[in-house]
Each structure stands twice: as structure tokens, then as C-alpha cells.
Amino acid sequence: MKVAYDLHIHSALSPCGDNDMTPNNIVNMAFLKKLQVIAITDHNSMLNVLPAMEVAAKRGIVVVPGIEVNTKEEVHVLCYFPTIEEGMKFQDIIYNSLPNIDNREDLFGQQLVLDKDDKVIGDIKKMLLNSSEYSLEEILELVKEHKGVLVPAHVDRNSFSIISSLGFIPESLNIKAIEAYDLNKLSKFNKILELDKYKIIKNSDAHYLTHINEANHYLDLEATSISSVVDYLKDME
Structure with missing residues (x-):
């Protein structure tokens, strides 16, 4: 079945994310845009994923547990998990690998943790935009684990x-x-990437509500579920 998606959305937990990017606002915008599957993928943390999942359940939208990790090489990678429990175990490892450098709210913005009612329940002080101490290969192994x-x-x-x-x-x-940000630009990388080898997903990387994808891109899934999305990205069909 064809499922409309956006698997790269930042909440107010990402310092570069607008403070209006709350669980309810994100889910309701996704609903208005007729998306069926989304992922909250904040920088090096998953603390706003569960409240988004709770809100989305009432709207019939699937939220895939996700995170955007900055590797030691400064490569951004999206990591998706079949359960919030596995995702949170992984995020604890990543968060603890970040250097103990405080966030500069005046430069980068706040890092807000919210509940399912959009109430602010925390403000992370450690800078989430920094690189993990783990390499790309090490993070891949942790994701698999x-x-x-x-x-x-x-x-x-x-x-x-x-x-x-x-x-x-x-x-x-x-x-x-x-993941492609601009499909037209991506075509220019064909000689380097051999694009036919990969499934290509087109996400928004939204930091503002209006930037979330319209229902213009689809995954061909067995079911509208977290496990189906993860299996699809693993190339398990």
C-alpha cells in the first residue's frame, strides 16, 4: 500500500527547531497535510518522541521512533527503531557520548522537552548539535544491536x-x-552514488511547521506500521 510520509522532522528539542514544533503542533500539521507516517528526528536525542507517539495515536498517524545522529566524522545519519524502548536505549548511548559542552541558547535556541500536552517539562543544557564520539561504522553497529x-x-x-x-x-x-533533500540535485550525484542501488526517501528536515512535507511522497509498505517502515528501509520486503 502507498503511505504518505515525512521521516525527518525536528521538534523544539533540537536547538535549531522552532519552539512551535511541539508534539501536538507537529502531529496536527501532519494530519492537515494528510500524512500517515512521520518520524521525530531530533539531534542526538529522542526525548520528544514518546509524547508525539501518544498524540499521534489519537489522529491515526504512525510515529516511527527516530533520531538524527552526528557522527565523529560529522556525518548526519537518521536512525529508526522498531520500538521506543530500543530507540531510547540507543539514544542514551549517543547522548552520553556527546562532549559536556553547554548549549548557547542565545546563539542556537532552546532545547525543550515537552509532554503530550505540550507542557515544557525540561530544557536540556548539554549542546545537542555536537558530534558523537562514535564513528559512522560504530554507530551503524549500535543501531543494528x-x-x-x-x-x-x-x-x-x-x-x-x-x-x-x-x-x-x-x-x-x-x-x-x-535520504534526499532535493531530488533534482540528487540526480547530479548519480555517478558517485549509483542511485539505482538505493531506496530514496524524500523528507522535509522540517524545523518549522510549514516546512513539513505535503502528501506528495509515498512508501510502498506491507502495512501502515512502525515495523513495516523499518523493514522497508532495511530492504526487507
């Missing part, structure tokens, strides 16, 4: 992408899916 899947983020961008940082996608990673 927690039954998840890794997708290189915005491979067509000039910064924080696997292409801008490494120049290629190592065969040893056995990557099955990649």
Missing part, C-alpha cells in the same frame, strides 16, 4: 552529509536507503 536501521541524511547537501564528509558511501556499510 538495537534492531534499527540507519539512513544517511540529506546526501545531496554540501555539509553534514556522507558525500560532503567522506566523498562516497562505503560498500562495507551495506546501506539500503538514503
Whole structure:
């Protein structure tokens, strides 16, 4: 079945995310845009995923537990998990690997933790935009240990992408899916990436509500479920 999606959305927990990016606002905007599956993928943390899942259940929208990790090489990768429990175990490892440097709210914005009613219940002080101490290969192994899947983020961008940082996608990673920010720009990378080898997902990387995808992009899934999305990105059909 064809399922409308956006698997890269930042909440107010990401310092670069607008404070209006609350669980209810994100889910309700996704509902208005007729999306069926979304993922909250904040930088190096998953603390706002569960409240979004709770809100989305009332709207009939599936929220895939996700996180955007900044590797040691400064490559942004999206990591998705079949359960919130596995995702939170992984996020604890990633969060603890970040350097103990305080966030500069005046420069980067707040890092707000919210509940299902959009009440602020915390403000993370450690800077979430920093790089993990783990390499890309190490993070891939950690994702696998927690039954998840890794997708290189915005491979067509000039910064924080696997292409801008490494120049290629190592065969040893056995990557099955990649994320494009601009599909037209991505086509220019065909000689480097051999695009036919990958499933390509088109996400918004939204930091503002209006930037969340319209229902213009679809996954071909067995069912509208978290496990179906994760299996699809693992190339298990």
C-alpha cells in the first residue's frame, strides 16, 4: 500500500527547531497535510518522541521512533527503531557520548522537552548539535544491536552529509536507503552514488511547521506500521 510520509522532522528539542514544533503542533500539521507516517528526528536525542507517539495515536498517524545522529566524522545519519524502548536505549548511548559542552541558547535556541500536552517539562543544557564520539561504522553497529536501521541524511547537501564528509558511501556499510533533500540535485550525484542501488526517501528536515512535507511522497509498505517502515528501509520486503 502507498503511505504518505515525512521521516525527518525536528521538534523544539533540537536547538535549531522552532519552539512551535511541539508534539501536538507537529502531529496536527501532519494530519492537515494528510500524512500517515512521520518520524521525530531530533539531534542526538529522542526525548520528544514518546509524547508525539501518544498524540499521534489519537489522529491515526504512525510515529516511527527516530533520531538524527552526528557522527565523529560529522556525518548526519537518521536512525529508526522498531520500538521506543530500543530507540531510547540507543539514544542514551549517543547522548552520553556527546562532549559536556553547554548549549548557547542565545546563539542556537532552546532545547525543550515537552509532554503530550505540550507542557515544557525540561530544557536540556548539554549542546545537542555536537558530534558523537562514535564513528559512522560504530554507530551503524549500535543501531543494528538495537534492531534499527540507519539512513544517511540529506546526501545531496554540501555539509553534514556522507558525500560532503567522506566523498562516497562505503560498500562495507551495506546501506539500503538514503535520504534526499532535493531530488533534482540528487540526480547530479548519480555517478558517485549509483542511485539505482538505493531506496530514496524524500523528507522535509522540517524545523518549522510549514516546512513539513505535503502528501506528495509515498512508501510502498506491507502495512501502515512502525515495523513495516523499518523493514522497508532495511530492504526487507
